[in-house]
Amino acid sequence: MAKIELIATATFGLEEMVKLEVKKLGYEKMTVENGKVTFIANEAAIPRANLWLRTADRVLLKMGEFKAVTFEELFQQTKALPWEEWIPENGRFPVTGKSIKSQLYSVSDCQAIVKKAIVERLKETYGIEWFKEDGAEFPVEVALLKDTVTLTIDTSGAGLHKRGYRAKANQAPLKETLAAAMVLISRWREDRVLIDPFCGSGTIPIEAAMIGKNIAPGLQRSFISEGWERITKEEWKSARVEALKAIRQDVDINILASDIDEKALEIAKDNAYEAGVDDSITFLLQDMGKIRSDAQYGYIICNPPYGERLGEKKEVQRLYERMGKVFARFDTWSKYILTSDEEFEKLYGKSASKKRKLYNGRIKVDYYQFFGPKPPKSMLGNNRKQSL
Structure with missing residues (x-):
């Protein structure tokens, strides 16, 4: 070639x-x-x-x-x-x-x-x-x-963020490409528990589950170059067969996704089913303050509200203060939080180990990364067996 x-x-x-x-x-x-x-x-x-x-x-x-x-x-x-x-x-x-x-x-x-x-x-x-x-x-x-x-x-046609599983979304949904990046940057592994307490339509937990199962993100959609003469149908078939064979069906993934919006949660469940990862995610209708887990050394990865609209900012800042107190209970966990509020660390009550400038659509955001302690060698590979 x-x-x-x-x-x-x-x-x-x-x-x-x-x-x-x-x-x-x-x-x-x-x-x-x-x-x-x-x-x-x-x-x-x-x-x-x-x-x-x-x-x-x-x-x-x-x-x-x-x-x-x-x-x-x-x-x-x-x-x-x-x-x-x-x-x-x-x-x-x-x-x-x-x-x-x-x-x-x-x-x-x-x-x-x-x-x-x-x-x-x-x-x-x-x-x-x-x-x-x-x-x-x-x-x-x-x-x-x-x-x-x-x-x-x-060669793509529709943008690659359009995976094919998200027929519905709540307001201001997080792009699938950014959600996947958040998970990859965190270096989350499928043998660790993951919690998203602001899951919305489920993009972060779904992308995490697809990464954990090694599901190619483009398997459920078509691409404009599939109609080109120079790239044969056999080449496309070969690439899809390769992707199908790469899926890890036997992996045990433990993800908790929760939200206070019942309608958004129903959409998230439907999206997870369409993505083929509904067996890897537990969805709960609950306030962020009620998240819990018996597991150690897990991950919290989330995209909380930003309060971009006038009148919402104070409410969101109070939420960030609550997050700091709630997340502190997970003292062995790593936390990864995406927000546009430049005062987030002050409100959260802790300085991030690292932060990364990104864009959520046209909104400039920071990805705040709070690294948890490394688990002892004796626990490696056993964390997924612990209950949520």
Whole structure:
């Protein structure tokens, strides 16, 4: 198979997590930049990356990168790229764009020029004057940053956060990619108890259970590149069979998810069932103050309310004060809390061991990490046997 360049795009702050995932898939040659991880692979990586990447937003096929400060340079260098290797005679190729700190700042003009250049290239290749564009779709993006043009084709379609299990969600749901990142950053293991006392529609516990069972996050959905001629159905089938065989059915996972919102909890139960992890999660309708566990050295991972709306802030800050007192009972546990409140540590009553700047949608948040003590060697592997 020919070597290709792929770009796994990432939300700000998650680039290193995406890098680790790409490396785990076996792709070593990569570069990490703001918002993306570029890596060298082959065509088989398109199905595998789309199926397996938990924290990436999309997988893009990189067609070319070059400097351009005039529309003529943009046209000629776009036309010089081998678009026919991917786009067939009847392929649809809508063009989107963005421009940041570049002399070619008119996005609409850049889109039109790239579209024209691809058309001219395909005209010469296929010997036709008119394209039906009634076949598979190849979404092209022209991205300009400081006069450097990057041309890509989207292989994912809908964003990778759309796993397929969340038919319903409560208000302001946490993205699945961010929830997965929260679990991976915590280094939670499936033999430790995990509690989410603000589970909402269940995204954090579901993503944790999928990680524990090694369920590929993209198994229940389709991708736009499944309709491409160059990637065969056999390649997609092989990647899906590989993912199915990798699922750990025998692992014993102990996750407690609770919330005071009965409707949200019902949605969470449905989502867990759709994700195939309902047997790993116990859902409870209860206040955060009532969480309990006989287990030691467990994990609390949660995304409590932020109080972004006027009038809610004081109520939420009182909640954070309560959290500090309730979570203190779990003195051997590690706690991981995502919030936008910059005074959280003061309200919680303890300084975090570490914090990480992230974005929940457009909201800048911090991921506060409170490390618990390491368990004695005699307890390793036995923690999952303890009851909630």
